[in-house]
Amino acid sequence: MSWPKVITCEMNIAGWESALLKANLLEKYSNVLTGFRKELAKEDITANFQRELEAGRMFGPFSHETVAHHFSFFQSSPLGEVVNSDGSVRPINDLSFLYNQPSIPSVNSFVDKDDFSTTWDDFNTVASFFRNNTHQLQLSLFDWEKASRQIPTAIPTSGCGSFGRPADAWKEIMIAEFDLVHVFRWVDDNLFVKTTDSTTSMADIVHRSLQLGVKTNKKKYSEFTNKQKFIGFLWDGTNGALK
Incomplete structure (x- = not known):
């Protein structure tokens, strides 16, 4: 297998530009379009890898030596697994793994979280909304499929922060185009x-998102109903109850 040298973008850039313009968000999120066009700075486990390979979001397998030849900073980390809320399993790189060797610090030890502030809606934000709400509401979930792996990143740079800005723009487009009260976002999970x-x-929202190139995880997507589980808590749109 040859080393990948071409960056691809799954987004419908013309569709994004049209949607941002219509929602009066073009100036605010113009850098998202720039990123799409010019690259942003940078058996479950096996099946997951295979899906990523077939979609062109992952490449390989490559030997440690091959990757290190192309990236001088390359450092491998052990694989782990996380169980999703729907029971499916996804592989992860344990980037905080400690080798107990001072000469080999963890990958995450090089990252200063203060350099990558987020616009995620935490528990306090969501709880405050429901506590102050006086309306009967319905809730639904939308999970952005593969999140940052849908965003093109420049080969020689890190993709830290590359997902957040497009996700913020998509969220505001949805609010502008549909009759919604709000959309809360925690990384790639969204509560409508x-x-x-x-x-x-949600069928309309998914259809519109697909037009833009934004895919959803069908196992975690749900239609509007009175209750939804989001960021680990069960929210009730009819009475504001929390479990």
């Missing part, structure tokens, strides 16, 4: 909120 008399459906 609408009033009970709104005719907006």
Whole structure:
């Protein structure tokens, strides 16, 4: 297998530009389009890798020596696994793994979290919204499939922070185009909120997102209902109850 040298972008850039323009967000998120065009700075386990390879979001397998030849900073980390809320399993790189050798620090030890502030909606933000809400609401979930791996990154640079900006733009486009009260986002998980008399459906939101190139994880996607589990808690849109 040859080493990948071409960056691809799954996004419908023209569709994004049109949507941002219509929502009066073009100036605010113009750098998202620039990133799409010019690259942003940079048996479950086996099946997961195979899906990524077939989609062109992963390459390989390559030997440690081959990757180190192309990236002088390359350092391998052990594989781990995480169980998703739907019971499926996904592989992860344990980037915080400590080798107990001072000469080999963990990958995450090089990252200063203060350099990568986020716009994620944490528990306090979501709880404050429901605590102050006086309307009957319906909730639904949308999981951005493969998140940052849908975003093109320049080969010689890190992709840290590359997902957040496009995800913020997509969220505001959805709010502008559909009859929604709000959308909360935690990394690639999104909680959509609408009033009970709104005719907006998640099928419409998924269809529009696909037009832009944004894919959803069908196992974690759900239609509007009174209750949804988000960031580890069960939220009730009818009475604001929390479990």
